[in-house]
Amino acid sequence: NAGVTQTPKFQVLKTGQSMTLQCAQDMNHNSMYWYRQDPGMGLRLIYYSASEGTTDKGEVPNGYNVSRLNKREFSLRLESAAPSQTSVYFCASNRTPYTEAFFGQGTRLTVV
């Protein structure tokens, strides 16, 4: 049972480049999330998907887009990367908002 799998683990982008972070969960969870983690700021919610076919903005959605491809997969896209998007990105999932959220291992993204 792999849990939540994120790819890639590390990525370096040049300013203006685009990329998609992939996330898949094998726990049949309804809800999936994307967070970014910056030093001294904890985890901030970028976007979430309460169920297949729905997505909603979180605390810091600007500069990002998401796709809930199916129940298992939730991708995060940076259309034109900026240095301010240098961060560690975590994908998470849970069955309901009141149950444990399981996190992936993270993607360390550097934009130069």
Add this chain to the structure above:
Amino acid sequence: GENVEQHPSTLSVQEGDSAVIKCTYSDSASNYFPWYKQELGKGPQLIIDIRSNVGEKKDQRIAVTLNKTAKHFSLHITETQPEDSAVYFCAARKGNNNDMRFGAGTRLTVKP
């Protein structure tokens, strides 16, 4: 939106001592308060959670207390061990909302 403040940002204790981390939240409608532990290079992992209809919850050496009137909740770790060294995050969620807000984190170091 919800605002979660966490203190202290760093905490150093001797092995065997107790550690206490405190969080406050702003939205009185918040009703679910999880605590996550993050080890180096890994995603956060749930260690304990509490709902607003409960004042205290214990799980072996870990306990969480909630004061709804004052809008604060605390994590208590007794008989600390070196393997408790990690970053701890509190979080708060409102209603059946998928938008969960995290504190900035506390880096706990347990010295042998």
